[in-house]
Amino acid sequence: MRVGLLGLGRIGAFHAATLAAHPLVDELIVADPVRTSPYGRPGDPFEADAVVIATPTTTHAELIVKACELGIPAFCEKPVAGTVAETVKVMEVAAGHRVQIGFQRRFDPGYVAAATALRSGELGELHRVHLVTADPVPPPAAYIPLSGGIFRDCHIHDFDILRWVTGREVVSVYAKGANRGAAFFAQAGDVDNSAALLTLDDGTLATLQGSRYNGGGYDVRMELAGTRRTQAVGLSSRAPLHTTEDVPSSEEPWPDFVTRFETAYRDEIDAFLRGDRSLCPIEEALEALYVAEAADLSLREGRPAEVAEVRR
Numbered sequence: 001m002r003v004g005l006l007g008l009g010r011i012g013a014f015h016a017a018t019l020a021a022h023p024l025v026d027e028l029i030v031a032d033p034v035r036t037s038p039y040g041r042p043g044d045p046f047e048a049d050a051v052v053i054a055t056p057t058t059t060h061a062e063l064i065v066k067a068c069e070l071g072i073p074a075f076c077e078k079p080v081a082g083t084v085a086e087t088v089k090v091m092e093v094a095a096g097h098r099v100q101i102g103f104q105r106r107f108d109p110g111y112v113a114a115a116t117a118l119r120s121g122e123l124g125e126l127h128r129v130h131l132v133t134a135d136p137v138p139p140p141a142a143y144i145p146l147s148g149g150i151f152r153d154c155h156i157h158d159f160d161i162l163r164w165v166t167g168r169e170v171v172s173v174y175a176k177g178a179n180r181g182a183a184f185f186a187q188a189g190d191v192d193n194s195a196a197l198l199t200l201d202d203g204t205l206a207t208l209q210g211s212r213y214n215g216g217g218y219d220v221r222m223e224l225a226g227t228r229r230t231q232a233v234g235l236s237s238r239a240p241l242h243t244t245e246d247v248p249s250s251e252e253p254w255p256d257f258v259t260r261f262e263t264a265y266r267d268e269i270d271a272f273l274r275g276d277r278s279l280c281p282i283e284e285a286l287e288a289l290y291v292a293e294a295a296d297l298s299l300r301e302g303r304p305a306e307v308a309e310v311r312r
Contacts, residue, residue, distance in 0.1 A: 002027040003273070004045020005052045006063060008035035011077060011265075012054035014258055016040060018266050019052065024273045046070055050273070057082060057146065061090045064099060064282075073098040075272040078156060080285050082148060084293055084310065091282040100268070100278040101285040105161040107264040107271070110233040114224055115165040123226030126166060129206035130223040131158045134214035136240075136255065138192060141184040149190045150210060151175065151295040158208055159295075160280070160288035161222065168200040169287070174304040175295040181213045196295055216240030217253025218260055 003025050005016055012032070019028050020039035028040030029048050036042075045051050046066065053063045053076040061081040067074035078101055081087045105111050117123055133154055139147065147153035163169065177191030185192045192212040199205060217240030222233040235241075238260075240253035254260040271279065290310050298305035 001025060001050060001273070002029060002048040003050050003052060004029045004031070004043075004048035005040065005054065006031050006045050006059075007054035007056075008032035008037050009054065010258065013037065014262075014265060015052050015054055015269060018269050019273075022270065022273060046072065048072070050074070052269070052272075053077065057148070061086050064090055065093050068094045068097040068099065071097070073100075073272070073275075075100045075102065075269065077102040078285060079148070079152070079289060080282050084286070084289060087282070087286050087289055091286060094282055098275075098278060099282055100272050101280045101282060102268060103157060103160045103164075103280045103285070103288070104261050104264040104268050105157055106164055106279045107267040108233075108261060109263070111161055111165060111222065114222065114231050114233050117229075117231050118165065118224055118226070119167070122229060123224055123231055124228030126204055126224060126226050128223075128225040129162060129166065129200075129204065130221075130225075131162060131206065131208045132210065132219055132221045132234075133158055134209075134211040134219040135257075136214050136217050136253075138181060138185075138212040141182065144184055144190055145188040147190070148292075149296055149299075150177065150192070150194050150212070151196075151299070152289070152292040154212075155194065155196075155208060155210055155295065156288050156292045158210075159291040160284070162198070162200075162206055163284075163287060163291075165222070165224070166200065166204070168202055168204065170198050170206075170291045170294075170307055171201050172199045172304050172306050173197070173291060173294045173298050175298040177299050185212070191299070196298075198291070214240065216242070218256050219254075220257070220260060 016039040029043040030040040050073045175196040178193045179186045181192045194210040196208040224231045237251045293310040294305040
């Protein structure tokens with residue numbers, strides 16, 4: 001098949017190499033206003049049989065709609081759009097079309113194994129969940145005002161994987177944030193360190209913490225505490241953790257999210273190209289966005305926020 005790729009930034013360049021090497025891809029057509037790629041040829045990506053969208057967030061909605069209008073299957077990096085209202089509009093246009101949103105953690109072997117263990121009963125009854133997402137260095141200052149804030153930009157992955165692994169919905173969020181680093185976060189109305197308490201629809205409590213300044217390296221983990229066993233995801237020898245106990249020192253920590261989730265990124269593109277059932281359609285991406293919106297509302301107003309408030 002012919003595949004069109006829009007956007008050759010960091011994740012777009014990674015997708016270009018993946019697509020060019022994939023056995024189902026006969027031709028790769030790439031498009032970026034400023035970057036070039038050693039993979040594929042320049043051209044109109046919508047002349048292809050499928051498109052992969054890795055452009056800036058503000059362009060996602062328009063490009064997804066165009067793909068649907070042309071009847072072309074589309075894979076798009078998160079988010080679908082910048083707001084809940086716009087996401088709902090895109091979802092309505094995309095009804096009946098194959099659109100997959102890039103929440104790659106659903107393809108990571110660790111998270112898949114955790115979901116399997118929980119659903120099979122190996123963990124017993126779930127009582128607590130803990131999530132961590134911490135970047136070693138912050139994004140560029142110019143990106144922050146356009147990011148939507150730490151809960152929409154960064155922690156939306158945590159909200160999505162929490163729903164996917166547990167099979168439960170988040171009903172309320174109490175979020176806090178702090179500015180411990182560069183001034184450009186506060187100037188953009190954002191925070192660089194975060195924490196939240198989330199309540200699931202069965203009463204299970206989940207805690208979340210994050211940072212844009214995790215000096216030890218890229219840290220992404222999930223813990224599921226059940227009545228029979230506690231399962232950890234991401235607690236490998238490359239997790240940027242040090243202990244005072246007598247255990248062997250860790251390997252070199254993960255440097256960034258692309259390296260940490262390299263296999264997952266490749267597997268989600270493979271699933272898209274093979275026409276597998278989309279593991280994250282727009283409807284699922286919208287649910288994660290509702291939680292992120294509630295977290296942002298809680299942060300701004302200094303109170304617990306119900307996800308139902310955002311739905312209304």
